[in-house]
């Protein structure tokens with residue numbers, strides 16, 4: 001939240017750069033004040049699914065998209081995944097992750113997934129990621145569907161997908177493009193959906209509740 005001419009307004013994408021520059025500010029705003037729970041919710045959901053299938057967490061090679069300053073990677077590291085590579089459009093996010101959570105990422109790329117060069121695309125695919133996480137980054141005009149599709153196509157068939165989406169994005173009148181994308185992924189057989197859980201993502205600037213949906217699934221083929 002931020003005060004503009006006496007009015008509180010929601011944080012927009014470009015505010016993140018300034019927030020990430022100040023150690024602890026992102027955690028204080030979103031997690032202490034606005035009670036964001038998304039990284040912990042997604043970790044639990046993914047953990048349950050991987051355990052249910054008898055998968056080995058140490059074999060997980062995670063691509064964490066919209067990685068920010070590394071809160072999701074910290075959850076994954078505590079759980080004991082093989083490794084996590086972060087991607088974010090903001091250099092300030094990468095700097096904050098290195099500064100505040102050194103070691104939780106094996107690597108961190110500052111990339112605009114909506115406009116990848118063939119070389120960048122090839123480099124991501126070479127890593128053969130078998131998990132895609134995208135947490136608290138599909139909600140407030142953050143990552144566009146086109147960029148998400150690139151991320152989806154960067155993991156191997158059989159890989160896990162674990163994301164959170166603003167619940168309005170799943171409704172018929174949604175204009176973000178996500179409702180259609182998720183429907184296409186399932187309808188075309190590109191994604192085998194597993195779990196879906198509605199939860200309180202965080203509070204808004206005026207104390208209102210923002211509900212998101214955390215989803216897991218298995219990629220079958222490219223989108």
Ligand SMILES: C[S@@+](CC[C@H](N)C(=O)[O-])C[C@H]1O[C@@H](n2cnc3c(N)ncnc32)[C@H](O)[C@@H]1O
Pocket residue numbers: 013016038039065066067068069070071072087088089090093111112113114134135136137142143144147
């Ligand atoms: C609310 S933060 C979430 C950070 C982290 N996943 C977490 O759970 O704390 C959203 C992040 O998405 C990133 N982002 C927005 N648009 C993006 C894009 N097109 N490509 C990559 N990252 C993007 C922002 O820079 C920001 O770091």
